[in-house]
Each structure stands twice: as C-alpha cells, then as structure tokens.
Amino acid sequence: MKLGKINIEAVQGDITSQADITAIVNAANAELQIGGGVAGAIHTAAGKELSKETEKLAPIRPGEAVITGAYNLPNKYIIHTLGPVYGFNQPEMGFLTDCYQNALNLAEKNNIDSIAFPAISTGAFGYPFEEATDIALSVIKDFSKKANSIKLVRFVLFSQSDYEYYIQKLDELA
Numbered sequence: 001m002k003l004g005k006i007n008i009e010a011v012q013g014d015i016t017s018q019a020d021i022t023a024i025v026n027a028a029n030a031e032l033q034i035g036g037g038v039a040g041a042i043h044t045a046a047g048k049e050l051s052k053e054t055e056k057l058a059p060i061r062p063g064e065a066v067i068t069g070a071y072n073l074p075n076k077y078i079i080h081t082l083g084p085v086y087g088f089n090q091p092e093m094g095f096l097t098d099c100y101q102n103a104l105n106l107a108e109k110n111n112i113d114s115i116a117f118p119a120i121s122t123g124a125f126g127y128p129f130e131e132a133t134d135i136a137l138s139v140i141k142d143f144s145k146k147a148n149s150i151k152l153v154r155f156v157l158f159s160q161s162d163y164e165y166y167i168q169k170l171d172e173l174a
C-alpha cells in the first residue's frame with residue numbers, strides 16, 4: 001500500500017532473505033552480539049566480521065539505533081536497535097516508538113531508500129504482538145508525511161498469523 005510518500009509492505013518470511021532491501025533492522029541485544037531470534041539469524045548470515053564492527057558500538061540503550069555494514073547478507077546496511085523488555089524497560093511504548101523512529105532517522109541520514117523491520121521486542125522480550133504492531137504502524141504513519149530518502153518500508157513477519165494481523169492493520173490504515 002501507499003501511505004504519503006512511501007510504499008508499505010508486509011511479507012511473511014525471514015529478515016535475512018530480503019535481498020532487494022538496502023537496510024534491514026536487527027532486533028538486537030544491548031551487547032550487539034549473536035543471540036536468539038532475529039539477532040541470531042542476522043549474525044549467522046552476516047558472518048563473524050559483523051561482531052567485530054558491533055563490539056565497537058556496544059552497549060546500546062533501549063530505543064537507540066546504530067548502523068553497520070551487512071557483510072555476507074545481500075543488503076548494504078544493518079540498523080541495530082534495542083527494543084524494550086516488556087514489563088521491565090518502562091514505559092515500553094516510549095522505548096518501542098524510539099526504536100522505530102531512530103531506525104528510520106538513521107536510514108534517512110544515510111540516504112537509504114528501502115528498509116525492512118522485524119517485529120521488534122515481540123519475541124524473547126515479550127511485547128504483546130498487537131500492541132507492538134499498533135506502535136510500529138503509528139510511527140510509520142507519522143513518518144510517511146516527512147519521508148525523504150526512504151521510499152519503501154517492509155515489515156517481515158515470521159509466522160503466518162503475525163503476517164495476517166499486519167495485513168489487516170495495514171488495510172485499516174489505508
């Protein structure tokens with residue numbers, strides 16, 4: 001769908017298989033190291049060189065975003081952001097908003113044209129999926145009015161039910 005100046009998509013799949021996207025977003029841990037979920041998949045696919053670059057940037061705080069190269073991944077950049085742990089990093093809503101906003105701002109600063117997000121904080125960090133989706137989409141809605149370099153935002157959902165929820169919410173946004 002088109003929203004303001006940008007195209008927004010939701011796909012079901014793996015964040016490491018988005019070959020046509022310039023920057024993918026990592027649901028990182030504070031140390032910017034390999035972990036489970038998205039961070040594990042990204043570090044495994046990118047290769048060991050990635051952690052040599054990320055160790056210089058760590059630790060990061062909840063809501064913060066940093067950018068690195070993508071090494072063996074088909075993308076040009078990885079934007080690493082630390083989502084809030086639900087029930088711990090409060091207010092969670094503020095931190096999750098910061099994640100999406102700071103990732104988008106960093107992408108604009110680097111003249112990036114396309115960016116793919118996983119559902120930050122909704123795995124190990126325990127953020128309820130529906131609430132997290134509302135936050136992600138409200139940030140994108142605001143951002144769509146002022147986007148400059150970014151032309152495409154893609155949400156990559158791991159499960160079929162998560163994907164279907166995004167599609168429903170994007171329809172409501174249209």
Ligand code: ADP
Nearest residue numbers: 014015027037038041120121122123124125158
């Ligand atoms: P967090 O620690 O921020 O909660 P996780 O990586 O545990 O991050 O999970 C975030 C979301 O990403 C979850 O909804 C999970 O199902 C999904 N996910 C896990 N692996 C992948 C992957 N390889 N590609 C896309 N999404 C993934």
